[in-house]
Amino acid sequence: MIFLNLVLVTLQLLGLSNAVKFDFINDFLNFNHFYKNTFYEAVTQEETAVVQLNENWRFPSIKIFATGGTIASSGDSSTSNAGYSVNLTINDLVDNIPELSNLATVAFQQIYNVGSNEITSLHTLKLRNEILSSLKSGEYHGIVVTHGTDTLEETAFFLELTLDVKEPICLTGSMRPRTSISYDGLMNLYTSVLVASHESAVNRGVLVSLNDRIISGIYATKSNSNSLDTFKNDEQGTLGMFVDNQINWFISQPFKHRIAGLFAGSRRLLEIEHSFEMPEVLILFGYQSLNVELIELAVNHLNVKGIVLAGTGSGSWTDHGNMVLKRLSDTLGLPVIYSTRNANGIVPVGNLPNGKYKFQGAIAGGYLNPQKARILLQLCLIEGYSHERISEIFKLVYGGSRF
Structure with missing residues (x-):
């Protein structure tokens, strides 16, 4: 590294153009495996x-x-x-x-x-x-x-x-x-x-x-x-x-969201090696005549650890779909995040399944779109958080669960 610094100083003194310097340094680094x-x-x-x-x-x-x-x-x-x-x-x-x-x-x-x-x-x-x-x-x-x-x-x-x-x-x-x-x-x-x-x-x-x-x-x-x-x-x-x-x-004062840096101290992220994958979390898209067997197939064959729903409207899902999700969540402990396929808007707690479809693992995604809700859920899962803790974290983005 000392020799490389001497090379940099020499190039500076020679007054070469930036383009020439870039090419020389690049070749030097590649050749010497630095x-x-x-x-x-x-x-x-x-x-x-x-x-x-x-x-x-x-x-x-x-x-x-x-x-x-x-x-x-x-x-x-x-x-x-x-x-x-x-x-x-x-x-x-x-x-x-x-x-x-x-x-x-x-x-x-x-x-x-x-x-x-x-x-x-x-x-x-x-x-x-x-x-x-x-x-x-x-x-x-x-x-x-x-x-x-x-x-x-x-x-x-x-x-x-x-x-x-x-x-x-x-x-x-x-x-x-x-x-x-x-x-x-x-x-x-x-x-x-x-x-x-x-x-x-x-x-x-x-x-x-x-x-x-x-x-x-x-x-x-x-x-x-x-x-x-x-x-x-x-x-x-x-x-x-x-x-x-x-x-x-437009915002003169520095501002950070409440969830910014929430997982910065995670030792698990530093310990992950190249053979390790983040927990499998699937996003399922809501539409008319949705075939709920897709949920069963995903859980049974893909080692799914969590599900994010890109629901219609403000996170709506079919009654049949909610029944299947309730059974899988209660049996396997899967957290289910209710999000929306729409570009804007939020999924509040009040739009979670109610009555006989209500289940503990249902969590409102707030304003997070499905792809961001998936990332937040993955980070929660890698830390081994309970449903209660995951719910509290999602509350930070408005929504959360009934806990």
Whole structure:
């Protein structure tokens, strides 16, 4: 490591361009095997870390973790925004934003490079532990994560629940590939580095920054499959906007949700190895003429530890379905979270099954959508929480159970 530092200083004195420095350092790290090589079953690529030199060493220090997604994709046509593939690295992106050197000293790491539809709980757990390790070193003032937009909200929510740090953590991505004439990735990355390096973002938890909006990692939801303006906090509101190279906060004081960092002290998350999976929690979608045998099949054949229902309306489920869920929950001790398939609204306690359909394992998901309710339930299960404790935790997001 001492020799690497001498190389960095020498390159600085030679006055080489940033692009030349990046290439040289990257080749050096790969050749000498100075990269980290932690193996996870879900990750096949080797990791490399590259340092972006900055003439002003007093700038904030930012670590970028690159995971792939549309922001790292290219297609066959400048007018096509479909059918592209993940084939770029964080080096390709940073090389095209020299303005980053005016914001921060940036280190960047390609932790994996996949579409976010391929991301598993092992990917997110690895990312969380790498972020935690980097921040504990004291080297960085903030973290940026480039991520596919399809499941970005799930990763942001998981990180919000499992990290309790003052440093800003900002997730970003893009809705258009690099080859598109309307590519939004470079500006999104630039604004995210600005947010992560800005002292006004301290103690605001996990943030999502796309299309000039700054959104809470708890509430952020992808609202449109195609539009650039897709990430929304419809009911709760946007935290701030990025306008003319300036951050404009609508919420002036730092704010963290009651469930932020709730599992940050979990020893189980640090002890998980690559052969371990998070508890199996399935999401079942509600619709007319629902075949309730799907519930039986899932429980009997998939080692399910919990169920999340994407119900109709405010969490409604059929009477027949509720009867089956009651029997399975009472017999096997399965917690069942009642959520909704709708984009907005909440599932309150009053909408849980009543009368002969009432059962102890039924828990209202509040305002959490099914995918976020699943993550929260998984974290509760991995800690071995009882139904009563799980219910109390879900009450923190409005709703909870009758306990």
